Amino acid sequence: xxxxxxxxxxxxxxxxxxxxxxxxxxxxxxxxxxxxxxxxxxxxxxxxxxxxxxxxxxxxxxxxxxxxxxxxxxxxxxxxxxxxxxxxxxxxxxxxxxxxxxxxxxxxxxxxxxxxxxxxxxxxxxxxxxxxxxxxxxxxxxxxx
Numbered sequence: 165x166x167x168x169x170x171x172x173x174x175x176x177x178x179x180x181x182x183x184x185x186x187x188x189x190x191x192x193x194x195x196x197x198x199x200x201x202x203x204x205x206x207x208x209x210x211x212x213x214x215x216x217x218x219x220x221x222x223x224x225x226x227x228x229x230x231x232x233x234x235x236x237x238x239x240x241x242x243x244x245x246x247x248x249x250x251x252x253x254x255x256x257x258x259x260x261x262x263x264x265x266x267x268x269x270x271x272x273x274x275x276x277x278x279x280x281x282x283x284x285x286x287x288x289x290x291x292x293x294x295x296x297x298x299x300x301x302x303x304x305x306x307x308x309x
Contacts, residue, residue, distance in 0.1 A: 175210070176237055177219035179229025180284050183207055186220045189257045189283050194218070196249035197239055197290060229284060236279070236287035243292055244276050250290035254280040262287055274298040 180186035187209045191201060194211045201209055202216045210216030218237070223229050241247045247265045255261060263279035271277075277291035 171217075173217075175217050175219060177221060178237065178284075178286050179223045180220055181222075181229050182283065183209075183220070183222050185258075185283050189254075189259070190218070190220055192257045193250060193253045193259070193282075193288075194239070196253050197241055197246055199239075231285050236289055238277075238289040238291050241277070241290045241292040247276055247278050247290045247292050251278040251280060254282070254288070258283055259288075265290075272298075273301060 190209075190211055194200075199211045199213055199218070202212045202214075203210045208219055208221035211218045211220075218239075239250070241250060244265070251261075251265050260281040261279075262281055263277075265276070265278040267273075267276050274294040274297040275291060276294070277289055279287060279289050281287055
């Protein structure tokens with residue numbers, strides 16, 4: 165997997181103050197993007213498509229989980245319909261709207277996404293990137309530049 169994975173990240177881990185509720189929330193929401201629970205330990209659960217990329221856990225140091233100002237976690241959506249399904253599932257599971265599904269002109273023409281807050285207040289995003297348009301606008305011009 166390490167030879168073919170285009171990501172620079174191994175995984176991301178977020179803290180929760182209500183492990184059972186957070187586990188259930190992410191199981192419902194991430195299923196809309198083709199993700200599933202990959203692994204579970206006491207107080208920690210990992211989600212992904214093939215390996216444990218996104219962990220939800222009670223803090224190991226025993227202190228309350230806190231939010232990072234300016235931090236958010238973006239998940240890859242395979243299409244625009246999945247962005248809508250992610251948003252709807254998150255709201256139905258108790259999340260709060262932070263930005264309806266749609267384009268964001270400031271992010272570039274290939275972007276389509278949404279933002280929500282999870283049960284602990286973490287900001288999460290589902291983003292679909294039109295890769296054909298991305299290459300046409302941003303990659304190919306630099307290859308010939």
